[in-house]
Amino acid sequence: MLSEVSRRDAFPSLEGMTYLNSAAEGIPPLAVGEAFTQYFRDKQLGMDGRDRHFAQWEAAKALVARFYGLSAGEVGICSSSSEAYNLAALALRLKPGDEVVINDLDFPAGATPWLQADSPATVKVWRARDGALRVEDLAPLLGPKTRLVTTSLVSFFNGFRLALPPVVETVHAHSPALLAVDVTQALGRVPLDLRGADLVVSSTHKWILASHGGGLVGVPSARAEAWSVPAGGWFNLHDPFGPERFNAAVSRPGAASFTVGMPNFPAVYAIRAGLEYIDGVGVEQIDAACRPLVEACLEGIAALPVELLTPRGPGETAGILAFRHPAADEIHRRLRAHDIHIMAHAGRLRVAIHGYNTLADVDRFLRELRQAVAELGR
Ligand SMILES: Cc1ncc(COP(=O)(O)O)c(C=O)c1O
Numbered sequence: 001m002l003s004e005v006s007r008r009d010a011f012p013s014l015e016g017m018t019y020l021n022s023a024a025e026g027i028p029p030l031a032v033g034e035a036f037t038q039y040f041r042d043k044q045l046g047m048d049g050r051d052r053h054f055a056q057w058e059a060a061k062a063l064v065a066r067f068y069g070l071s072a073g074e075v076g077i078c079s080s081s082s083e084a085y086n087l088a089a090l091a092l093r094l095k096p097g098d099e100v101v102i103n104d105l106d107f108p109a110g111a112t113p114w115l116q117a118d119s120p121a122t123v124k125v126w127r128a129r130d131g132a133l134r135v136e137d138l139a140p141l142l143g144p145k146t147r148l149v150t151t152s153l154v155s156f157f158n159g160f161r162l163a164l165p166p167v168v169e170t171v172h173a174h175s176p177a178l179l180a181v182d183v184t185q186a187l188g189r190v191p192l193d194l195r196g197a198d199l200v201v202s203s204t205h206k207w208i209l210a211s212h213g214g215g216l217v218g219v220p221s222a223r224a225e226a227w228s229v230p231a232g233g234w235f236n237l238h239d240p241f242g243p244e245r246f247n248a249a250v251s252r253p254g255a256a257s258f259t260v261g262m263p264n265f266p267a268v269y270a271i272r273a274g275l276e277y278i279d280g281v282g283v284e285q286i287d288a289a290c291r292p293l294v295e296a297c298l299e300g301i302a303a304l305p306v307e308l309l310t311p312r313g314p315g316e317t318a319g320i321l322a323f324r325h326p327a328a329d330e331i332h333r334r335l336r337a338h339d340i341h342i343m344a345h346a347g348r349l350r351v352a353i354h355g356y357n358t359l360a361d362v363d364r365f366l367r368e369l370r371q372a373v374a375e376l377g378r
Pocket of ligand 1: 152182
C-alpha cells in the first residue's frame, strides 16, 4: 500500500488537507497529470497523433475490461454515466406495458431516463429499509413485463453496498429483465465480481482517480444484441462512410454502440493512467487498508447524536458513510474551516475513504465532528 513517501509523491495536494470526499471527486495522482501532458504532446502531431490516441484508447479499454471481468471488446467508453444510461434507454426500445425497476438509493443518472414524461414504461421503485435494499422487497416488483432492473452497486446516498449474486438470482427467478449495475462508487475502491450484470456503467472522476468526461460501459457479448444503441453518429456505426451511408444507419452491436462520435481522448488518457495507478497499488490492497479506517469512522460517527444513514450489516459498506444532523450545513462549514473536506448534499453529510487516506485523517475528522456536534447540539 501507500507509504508516507509514495503518498506524498503521487498526491502532493493532500499535504495538510484532510480529504474525505472521493465519492464526489477523486484526487488524481501526478501520473494522471502526466497523461494530460502526453495527450497535448500527441495532439500537437495533428492527424499523426491519432495512432497514439488509439493506443491509449485500447489500453484504457483493456484496463476497464480487467476491472469489470470482461474482454476489451465488451467495453465501450462514452462521456458520462448519464449519457450511457440514456443510450441504454434508446437500446431497450421500451413499449407501453413494459416495466422498469429503479431504487430509492440510486443516483439520478440511472433512475431518471425511465421517468421522462414520454418514456412508455411503468416505473416501480424498490425501496430501501433501514438504509438497505433487500431482495425480498425486490421479488414482488418483478414479473413477465419487467424489462430492466437498474441499481448502483454502492449507493452514492448512504454507501450501502449491494450483494450482487442474490439480486441476479432474484431477477432471473422472477422476470426476463436485464440487470444494469452502476459501479461508479465502487470501481477502483473495492474488488468487483460483476457476473450476472447485463450492463455495467461507471463515471471516471471519483474512485478511479481519473478525470471528468468518461462513461465506462461494459456489455457482456451474450447481451450485445440487447444493448445495441440505435443512435446516429459514426464511430458507433457499421461502415459509416460506405456507399449506403445515406440509405441506412446500422449500429455496431453491444459496447461499441455506446461511443457515438470521436472518443473524448483527454479523458481516455486519464482513465488509462488512473486505472493503471490503481492497478499498480492493487484494489484488494486498497480495500484492505481502508477497511479499518471505515470501521473506525463508522464507530466514531455512530457514537454521536447524529442519524446514521449507512447500514451496518456485514459486507454492506464500501468507502462511503453518511449521516444526518439538523445543523449539517454549519458542521460542514466548520469542518471545511479546518481543511476537512466531506460532502454536504441531498440532505446528509457524506464521508468517503480511499487508499490515500490515513487513520490520522479519520481521527482528525472525528475530533472536529465531535466538537461541532457538542457545540451545536441536536
Ligand atoms: C452512482 C453514480 N452514478 C453516476 C454518477 C455521475 O454521473 P455522470 O457521470 O453522468 O456525471 C454519480 C455521481 O455522483 C454517482 O454517484
